[in-house]
Structures are given as C-alpha cells and as structure tokens.
Amino acid sequence: MADSNDDLLQTPLDALHRSLGARMVPFAGYAMPVQYPTGIMAEHQATRTGATLFDVSHMGQAMLAGPGAAAALERATPADIQGLKPGRQRYLLLTTDDGGVLDDAMAATLAPDRLFLVLNASRKHLDLPRIAGFLPPDVVLTPRPDRALLAFQGPAAAGLLAPHAPALAALTFMGIAETTLFGQAIIASRSGYTGEDGYEISVAADEAEDFARALLALPGVLPAGLGARDSLRLEAGLCLYGQDLDETISAVEAGLVWTIGKRRRTDWDFPGAARVRDELAHGAPRRRVGIAIDGRQPARAGTPIHLPDGSEGGRQVGLITSGGFGPTVNRPIAMGYVPPGLGVDGTALHLMVRGKPVPATVAPLPFHPHRYLR
Amino acid sequence: MLRFTKDHEWVRLDGRIATVGITDHAQTALGDVVFVDLPEPGREVAEAEACAVVESVKAASDVYAPLAGRITEHNPALAEAPALVNSDPAGAGWFFRMELADPAAFEALMQEPEYLALVESL
Numbered sequence: 001m002a003d004s005n006d007d008l009l010q011t012p013l014d015a016l017h018r019s020l021g022a023r024m025v026p027f028a029g030y031a032m033p034v035q036y037p038t039g040i041m042a043e044h045q046a047t048r049t050g051a052t053l054f055d056v057s058h059m060g061q062a063m064l065a066g067p068g069a070a071a072a073l074e075r076a077t078p079a080d081i082q083g084l085k086p087g088r089q090r091y092l093l094l095t096t097d098d099g100g101v102l103d104d105a106m107a108a109t110l111a112p113d114r115l116f117l118v119l120n121a122s123r124k125h126l127d128l129p130r131i132a133g134f135l136p137p138d139v140v141l142t143p144r145p146d147r148a149l150l151a152f153q154g155p156a157a158a159g160l161l162a163p164h165a166p167a168l169a170a171l172t173f174m175g176i177a178e179t180t181l182f183g184q185a186i187i188a189s190r191s192g193y194t195g196e197d198g199y200e201i202s203v204a205a206d207e208a209e210d211f212a213r214a215l216l217a218l219p220g221v222l223p224a225g226l227g228a229r230d231s232l233r234l235e236a237g238l239c240l241y242g243q244d245l246d247e248t249i250s251a252v253e254a255g256l257v258w259t260i261g262k263r264r265r266t267d268w269d270f271p272g273a274a275r276v277r278d279e280l281a282h283g284a285p286r287r288r289v290g291i292a293i294d295g296r297q298p299a300r301a302g303t304p305i306h307l308p309d310g311s312e313g314g315r316q317v318g319l320i321t322s323g324g325f326g327p328t329v330n331r332p333i334a335m336g337y338v339p340p341g342l343g344v345d346g347t348a349l350h351l352m353v354r355g356k357p358v359p360a361t362v363a364p365l366p367f368h369p370h371r372y373l374r
Numbered sequence: 375m376l377r378f379t380k381d382h383e384w385v386r387l388d389g390r391i392a393t394v395g396i397t398d399h400a401q402t403a404l405g406d407v408v409f410v411d412l413p414e415p416g417r418e419v420a421e422a423e424a425c426a427v428v429e430s431v432k433a434a435s436d437v438y439a440p441l442a443g444r445i446t447e448h449n450p451a452l453a454e455a456p457a458l459v460n461s462d463p464a465g466a467g468w469f470f471r472m473e474l475a476d477p478a479a480f481e482a483l484m485q486e487p488e489y490l491a492l493v494e495s496l
Contacts, residue, residue, distance in 0.1 A: 023403075034432065035405055035432075039405050039406050040406055040430075040431040040432060041403050041406040041431060044431075171451070207482075227405065227432045230432070231431055232430075264426075296408065296409045296410065297409050297411065297429070297455075298409060298429050298434070298457070300434060302435070324431060324432065325408040325409070325431050327406075327431065332409070335446060354411070354427065
C-alpha cells in the first residue's frame with residue numbers, strides 16, 4: 001500500500017508521521033496521516049479532553065502585502081477585511097462570480113497592509129490566481145510553501161504552551177501573533193477546526209519536525225490525524241470544502257451569511273453578490289442542516305435524504321454531504337442540504353443507506369458545543 | 375478447521391456450519407468499528423457476495439460470503455458492542471454463521487501460512 005503514495009507530495013513532517021506509525025493516505029495530492037496507532041476514536045477524545053497535534057501543512061499559506069492589501073482581497077470575498085484589526089483573524093469565503101463558494105479560508109491582519117492567508121489544500125491552486133487577478137501592482141501575493149502549519153488543539157493546549165510563550169496565552173479566539181516558541185519564529189492564531197480551544201501555528205518547514213517533536217513531548221499530548229480532524233469538525237458543525245461547500249453552493253444555502261461583512265451587504269460589491277442578495281430577499285432553494293440519525297448506522301456523504309414513507313410517497317429531497325460517527329456525542333451524525341421548509345429542527349427524514357430507510361431528524365448545529373476562548 | 379480469504383476474512387468450519395469474521399489485519403486496517411450491518415438468517419448467499427457491512431469512524435467496508443450457502447445466524451452482541459470486532463476479531467467479534475452449500479469447497483480456502491504471507495506482501 002505504501003507504494004501507491006509515490007506520486008504524492010509530502011509535508012515537512014512526513015518522516016515524523018511514519019516514525020510514529022501513522023497510516024498514510026492520499027488527501028488533496030498529499031500523503032497525510034489518517035490516524036496513528038492509538039486510533040481515530042482515542043485521538044478524537046484526546047482532542048476533546050486534553051491536547052493533540054495535527055499536521056495541516058498541506059494547507060496553502062500565503063502573505064498578501066502592500067498598500068490597500070485588505071481592499072484588494074475584498075474583491076475576492078464578501079468578508080469585511082478592511083475592518084479586520086491588526087492581531088485578528090477571520091473565517092471567510094472566496095466566492096465565484098456566480099455566487100458559489102470557490103473556497104473557505106482564513107485571513108489575518110498581521111499588521112496594516114500585511115495579511116496572512118490559509119487556504120484549503122485542494123483549492124489553493126485556484127484561490128491564489130483568483131486573488132492575484134484582483135491585485136493592484138503594488139500589492140504582492142506570496143505563497144509560502146516553505147512553511148509548515150500545525151494545529152495544536154484541545155482544552156489543555158493553552159495551559160501547556162503558556163509557560164513557553166506568554167504571548168500565546170494572551171490571545172483570545174481568532175487572535176493572532178508573531179512570536180517565538182521553542183526558539184522558533186512562529187505565526188500563531190488561537191483557532192482551529194475542531195470546536196475546541198487551541199492554536200494553529202505556522203513555522204519554517206525545515207524546523208517543523210523538531211518543533212512538532214517539542215510539542216509532542218509536552219505532557220499528555222497525542223498526535224492526531226485527518227480521521228479525527230474530520231469527526232471533530234463534523235461534531236462542531238464546520239464545513240469541509242468539496243463536501244459541504246462547492247462552486248454550486250451559495251453562502252446563503254450554506255448558512256454562512258455571517259461571514260459576509262455588514263458593509264459588504266450594503267455595497268453588494270463582491271463576486272456573486274447578485275445571487276446572494278436575491279437569495280436573502282426571496283429565499284434559497286436549499287439550506288445546510290444538521291441531521292441526527294436514529295440507531296447506530298452511520299450515513300456517509302452522498303446518502304440520499306428522503307421524506308418519511310408516509311409523506312409525499314417518500315420522495316428524495318436532498319443529499320448528505322458529510323456523515324459519520326460522532327465519538328463524543330456517541331451517535332451517527334451528518335450534515336446535508338434540504339429545501340428550506342424541511343430545515344426546521346425536529347423535522348423527520350429518512351436517509352436511504354444501501355437501499356434501506358434509516359430514520360433521522362433535523363438537528364441544531366453544532367452537535368457538540370464550541371469551546372473557544374472568547 | 376480454520377481458513378482465510380483474500381478479503382481478510384476467517385472461516386471456521388464445524389460440520390456444515392461455517393462461522394465467519396474478519397481478521398486481525400482487517401480490523402487494524404479499518405480502525406475503530408462503530409456499526410456492523412449483518413445478514414438476516416435464512417438469506418441465501420453466493421460465493422463472494424457482499425452480505426455484511428462494517429462501519430468504522432471513517433468509512434464503510436463490505437464483508438463477503440466466503441462460500442455459497444444460507445445464513446443461519448448472526449452475532450447479536452455486535453449490535454450493542456461493535457468494538458468487539460476490534461478487541462476480539464477471531465472470537466467474540468464473529469459476524470455470522472452459514473450452512474455451506476458445498477462443505478468440500480472449504481478446503482479450497484487459504485490456510486493460515488498462506489494468508490499470513492499475503493498480509494506480509496501488502
């Protein structure tokens with residue numbers, strides 16, 4: 001099986017993953033650890049109760065610098081970037097001209113006219129040219145493949161790092177700082193994609209393995225892979241690009257209107273604004289919902305969503321876009337798209353798993369409450 | 375008498391009745407099992423027919439009938455404790471029992487050294 005990974009890109013932590021006994025799988029063109037010998041369940045629970053380290057170096061990192069960098073980035077996104085204060089990060093959508101989602105991403109203001117971007121691995125090859133196309137000559141977009149990105153997540157994460165880097169303890173959720181940890185210059189934001197408190201830390205690629213080993217040497221810290229990352233973000237009700245978001249889905253349908261800046265909704269000056277404006281005024285044809293499944297049978301992405309048998313002949317009304325077992329909530333959970341009339345919490349649905357109807361109900365998101373440090 | 379399939383299942387024969395489960399290699403590769411969908415007793419299955427599904431946190435995988443026959447029972451303990459597939463794959467984590475249409479066909483399945491060599495080659 002290892003041979004099939006030959007054509008894949010490697011992160012700077014590839015050798016570390018293999019030495020820790022990780023099972024490596026292809027993901028977005030990279031060989032990535034899906035789990036370590038402890039297993040997805042244990043890695044998931046350790047993130048909810050302690051602290052774990054994820055390698056997310058496959059994600060795209062870039063600097064956007066120059067006079068008017070924030071205004072330039074706003075041409076690619078409906079987010080308010082000009083209002084993003086130094087030391088703050090924001091979740092944003094990059095939108096297509098038709099109002100679909102090109103990618104979901106993070107942007108942070110490190111200093112006036114100096115932004116730090118984190119993009120999905122599977123979309124960075126589209127995002128970077130898209131952003132670059134909007135830039136005036138003196139605003140420069142610089143991809144940073146020379147940097148690794150680590151997510152250090154869980155309720156114990158902040159306490160473990162505080163003695164080593166006081167600047168990190170001072171950050172609140174979505175705060176970001178350029179500081180030093182274990183002798184390395186880092187860019188660290190108090191964020192992540194697990195629903196827990198924690199940090200995402202950008203560090204030079206050639207120092208990343210030593211840096212990661214120092215984090216793993218802190219008491220109780222476990223390495224965690226993509227499998228746990230997926231079950232954690234699903235419990236937290238967070239979207240995965242390519243499943244819950246794509247170029248056909250709008251911010252309104254995805255329930256991500258909160259990422260659109262207030263000023264942007266007055267000026268309507270972002271790509272795809274016409275569709276978003278129309279859907280806000282007249283309703284969208286579908287919306288993303290949480291779905292709690294009765295029993296123990298998971299329903300995976302692509303599972304058809306039907307009305308219950310007695311209702312309109314049980315016709316199909318949507319699709320599951322993310323689904324699996326939630327280790328913390330201890331039940332199968334999913335997200336999917338249904339017509340707005342069926343988006344009310346408690347609505348009964350049938351999920352057609354291998355041709356058999358599995359009863360389920362629309363449920364509030366997140367499935368497990370976020371525990372960010374506000 | 376214990377035999378194995380290339381799909382990483384073990385088969386134990388007792389008279390005409392074969393007990394079927396997945397191997398330790400298979401459960402390790404799958405990871406934490408959270409649900410097992412088992413065939414109903416009475417179902418007639420062909421050799422290599424997908425007749426059970428094992429769901430880990432991450433993914434669903436088919437389990438195949440190692441030989442033709444009729445399902446006689448499935449493991450009721452897996453409904454409440456699917457993790458038995460991880461903790462005791464060759465024992466309490468068995469999947470189903472079936473009456474073989476042709477018990478002699480059992481002899482054609484892999485013996486343990488051959489199966490272990492297959493695992494080693496992966």
